[in-house]
Amino acid sequence: MSFVPNEESGIKVLYEDNHVLAVEKPVNVPTQEDASGDPDLLTLLKQDLKIRHQKPGNVFLGLVHRLDRPVGGAMIFAKTSKAASRLSEAVRSRSFRKLYAAVVHGSPGAPAGRLEHHLLKDSRTNTVSAVKSGTAGAKQALLDYRVVGEKDGLSLILVELHTGRPHQIRVQLQSIGCPLYGDQKYGAEVNRPGQQLALWSLLAGAPHPVSKESLLFRSVPPHQFPWSAWPEEIYEKALPDELV
Template sequence: MTPDELTRHGHAESKIPVLYEDNHVLAVVKPVNVPTQEDASGDPDLLSLLKEDLKIRHNKPGNVFLGLVHRLDRPVGGAMIFAKTSKAASRLSESVRGHHFRKMYTAVLNGVPAAPQGRLTHYLLKDSRTNTVQAVRPGTAGAKEAVLEYRVLGQVDGLSLVQIQLHTGRSHQIRVQMQAIGCPLYGDQKYGGSLSRPGQQLALWSLLAGAPHPVSKEDMSFHSLPPAQFPWSEWPVSLYESMIMPGN
């Protein structure tokens, strides 16, 4: 979905799938290539589109509150959770800080990791001027620890499908950590080097977003499967569904 397809006649047209909504929480499927929040591009962003949609659907006057508690890179699609009240935003943010907010991804890599599964720890340093991140030596000033676990679930023609559990939420974390082990993501125009081709879509998808409900404290878990197009279509839907089964 392009930014142009998300707007018609100067206002938002709701094409964003809603996974769940109550008085406190909104869970949606973020479209690919749409910024999570307003950026320098000026393109329609998810947060603004959702606020406009809430205003129209619920006939709300004035500004609508919607709290952003986690982010996805612009080229990434999939499950996201937003807060509809300031109290919910505060409590969901506490869940993020306390590592009670679950984020599971799937990605298609160029190449196959040396180990079929593992835990990766790197130290990442962001250059805000270029909006790029690199893995650096531990102890480097400004670097932040990044931790994830991955599992290889399939291989086809030099590509591998992996399941990724994030334990930290660093900028571009999955993309940079996979590049660091020699397996950049398919279609990564920023970190894929010569392995990515112009026009390829980054193959990274938010399969699951979950946390304790900010009011009831009951476990929330929202899922979204990647689109049925290359390279995702190289593997059966049942494999993606198996990743979000309890215990995985």
């Protein structure tokens, strides 16, 4: 089932059944409640489910992965506690697939490759830094990337995450000299205030928590700069037909 729910929520639903809800997260909406007090995606979806399905009492919706506030695109939620447990296990076992598009300044040293860093989060400043292996509190971060376009000093990169660390893509790409377009936190020296962070969740996929069927949910970025610097077909071609 694929549809756009009521106008009140304005959030595009990519798929829904009794166990799973997949949506296209709008940019600049927090995934869950934060200190800003702004409306967050998890709460908005719970309210939408309550209205559309006329559910009494509290609505369960499990958050199994996250996107940074400035990031838009495909996300998967669990509608039951059993589904939440099984999807969370898929994340831990790395059978949960996450594919992103990113526009960065400059170009990596190779057209494709794997990046491995150890990242340390500073909760006081909500920033993450790449540190030496063995640093107390640091966690391994692993991703694969492929450059699919270059134009006017910018590169369009496809990123497949193998771990899910906070700000992982932003910090790892900045660490190799390729800060994301619009990233004020990790690229203020090359970005201007007001630019939208160019990171998009193209695909989220996992085995269905009950049927074990391969689920793939796709979303393409809006046709506006910097995404519009490349033809829309480039994003469509990046999306696989099935989970592998």
